Amino acid sequence: MVKSSAKARALRLDSVFHALSDTTRRSILRHVATGEKTVGQIAAPYPVSLAAVSKHLKVLEGAKLIHREKKGSFQMVRINAAPMREAEQWLAYYEKFWSEGLDALQNLLEREESR
Amino acid sequence: MVKSSAKARALRLDSVFHALSDTTRRSILRHVATGEKTVGQIAAPYPVSLAAVSKHLKVLEGAKLIHREKKGSFQMVRINAAPMREAEQWLAYYEKFWSEGLDALQNLLEREESR
DNA sequence: GAAGCATTTAACCATTCGGTTGACAGTCTT
DNA sequence: AAGACTGTCAACCGAATGGTTAAATGCTTC
Numbered sequence: 001m002v003k004s005s006a007k008a009r010a011l012r013l014d015s016v017f018h019a020l021s022d023t024t025r026r027s028i029l030r031h032v033a034t035g036e037k038t039v040g041q042i043a044a045p046y047p048v049s050l051a052a053v054s055k056h057l058k059v060l061e062g063a064k065l066i067h068r069e070k071k072g073s074f075q076m077v078r079i080n081a082a083p084m085r086e087a088e089q090w091l092a093y094y095e096k097f098w099s100e101g102l103d104a105l106q107n108l109l110e111r112e113e114s115r
Numbered sequence: 116m117v118k119s120s121a122k123a124r125a126l127r128l129d130s131v132f133h134a135l136s137d138t139t140r141r142s143i144l145r146h147v148a149t150g151e152k153t154v155g156q157i158a159a160p161y162p163v164s165l166a167a168v169s170k171h172l173k174v175l176e177g178a179k180l181i182h183r184e185k186k187g188s189f190q191m192v193r194i195n196a197a198p199m200r201e202a203e204q205w206l207a208y209y210e211k212f213w214s215e216g217l218d219a220l221q222n223l224l225e226r227e228e229s230r
Numbered sequence: 231g232a233a234g235c236a237t238t239t240a241a242c243c244a245t246t247c248g249g250t251t252g253a254c255a256g257t258c259t260t
Numbered sequence: 261a262a263g264a265c266t267g268t269c270a271a272c273c274g275a276a277t278g279g280t281t282a283a284a285t286g287c288t289t290c
Contacts, residue, residue, distance in 0.1 A: 030208075169239090
């Protein structure tokens, strides 16, 4: 269990959610999730320049969602889903707001408020 | 079950993840989750102007994460967690990448690749 | 209707974003 | 060493972001 300040955690969540807020980047992650890929392989399906994809990869790397390893003149890109766990846990907190009926939720809130 | 195009879904995820990519906005959601709040009540804890908070609320509203209701000269702001569900489901896909050991994952990928 | 709140809108500013093109740097092949 | 290939970097562009202050809108109350 790694300790980390609330501020650092917030910054990590900022960068993870931001990395995921772009359709192309989410698509890249899906693709990379099926196995190691080179930058060229990753870029191929998209109608943007290689440089643009390179920037997307930098954003994903900044959020630690991917990891790169040099293999000769290529670069193997692997997914690193670990940071998503924190994001998912953040979201899970709100699960009660959609998994319970609205009436149950209302009661829950009223109970909390009256404390 | 509501049908919706992949494009519309992608746009919704864009806006939800973007809305969540800001520490202040996530903090606002936590606060609003404890019960209905007015804009003034929401803004009070933050060291930014009311106008800035008003903009954050607009972003959250754009992602449909909050709902407003006019109550006289006030506005009651309520959370609407439903869109988070979709985001959480997107993330859940990657759960296997952190809940299984790396070796198991390697095998999984190799099996998928060889198909 | 004037004064007083609650909140939004407008105008502005600096920074970031997502994209481009073109130059550059490694690496492999010949 | 010359080419070919993979990928990044730098410079630039227009649009969006997150903040400000000041003016405007809309209710409520006097």
